[in-house]
Amino acid sequence: MPLDVLIVDDSAAIRKILHRVLVQAELPLGKVLEANDGQEALNTLGANPIGLILSDINMPNMDGIEMLSKIKGNDAWKDIPIIMITTEGSQEKVMQALQLGASGYVRKPFTPDQIKEKLVGLV
Amino acid sequence: MQQIQSEDIVKIVHSATESVFTTMLHLPLDRQPARNEKGDPAPVEGVIALVGIAGNWTGTGQIYCSAEFARKLAGALLMSEYAAIDGDVLDGVAEVANMIIGNVKTSLEATLGPLGLSVPTVIYGRNYQTRTGSIHKWDVVPFRCGEESMEIRFCLTQTPARTRPARPQPALAQI
Numbered sequence: 001m002p003l004d005v006l007i008v009d010d011s012a013a014i015r016k017i018l019h020r021v022l023v024q025a026e027l028p029l030g031k032v033l034e035a036n037d038g039q040e041a042l043n044t045l046g047a048n049p050i051g052l053i054l055s056d057i058n059m060p061n062m063d064g065i066e067m068l069s070k071i072k073g074n075d076a077w078k079d080i081p082i083i084m085i086t087t088e089g090s091q092e093k094v095m096q097a098l099q100l101g102a103s104g105y106v107r108k109p110f111t112p113d114q115i116k117e118k119l120v121g122l123v
Numbered sequence: 124m125q126q127i128q129s130e131d132i133v134k135i136v137h138s139a140t141e142s143v144f145t146t147m148l149h150l151p152l153d154r155q156p157a158r159n160e161k162g163d164p165a166p167v168e169g170v171i172a173l174v175g176i177a178g179n180w181t182g183t184g185q186i187y188c189s190a191e192f193a194r195k196l197a198g199a200l201l202m203s204e205y206a207a208i209d210g211d212v213l214d215g216v217a218e219v220a221n222m223i224i225g226n227v228k229t230s231l232e233a234t235l236g237p238l239g240l241s242v243p244t245v246i247y248g249r250n251y252q253t254r255t256g257s258i259h260k261w262d263v264v265p266f267r268c269g270e271e272s273m274e275i276r277f278c279l280t281q282t283p284a285r286t287r288p289a290r291p292q293p294a295l296a297q298i
């Protein structure tokens with residue numbers, strides 16, 4: 001069954017790029033939804049059966065780390081794979097995301113192949 | 124005391140800019156001689172994206188280019204063609220600035236300690252001037268891309284101890 005994907009990033013440009021990469025990846029994906037920050041992402045999760053999340057770390061209102069923590073603390077959502085995509089250079093934040101249960105991370109700038117590689121094992 | 128020299132900043136800006144252009148824009152980029160400038164930049168016409176830096180060091184990174192080159196940058200990033208400057212073009216230039224200055228910040232942290240970034244601000248217009256607080260010394264790193272040119276401008280000064288945050292403020296770390 002195709003997975004619906006949620007892209008979470010406060011940059012409209014990055015959401016567009018990731019959307020295009022997903023469409024071109026030829027993976028068994030369903031709908032691609034978008035959220036501007038962690039809070040919007042949680043609202044979207046409450047109303048849609050999301051199977052995979054690509055998320056920025058640093059965002060206004062609710063950042064990716066807090067969003068990740070809330071998702072992994074929710075029995076209904078804790079098994080959703082989450083890939084963090086960020087300019088964040090701090091190894092501390094990346095390690096924090098991985099310890100909280102992120103499935104992996106990709107640093108910006110990225111190539112479409114780097115995103116696809118991360119997705120292949122999860123879809 | 125932690126210090127950073129102009130030539131180190133120029134090297135870091137070259138590396139970060141070329142990484143973004145190679146990986147995400149696929150546009151040719153030629154380095155031009157870097158220079159120092161003192162005082163406020165002259166009035167300009169075109170697009171400027173500014174990203175603030177905070178922490179033990181405070182400053183600003185800027186990308187400045189013509190409106191034509193801004194359309195080319197956004198077109199390469201978003202794989203579209205833009206006949207005029209619109210929201211998508213400004214978003215695209217903001218994201219290019221975010222990635223370049225964000226990667227410069229990451230490299231600087233190895234020497235200067237933790238730093239935070241502001242969200243990018245993009246300005247498009249004619250005959251306007253920018254001024255950055257009390258900072259008046261800029262490292263200017265120009266590039267050519269075909270017939271167009273672009274400048275990355277960077278200023279950084281040590282934050283006075285009495286105003287220095289213990290850690291970068293979370294609100295300034297919107298990457």
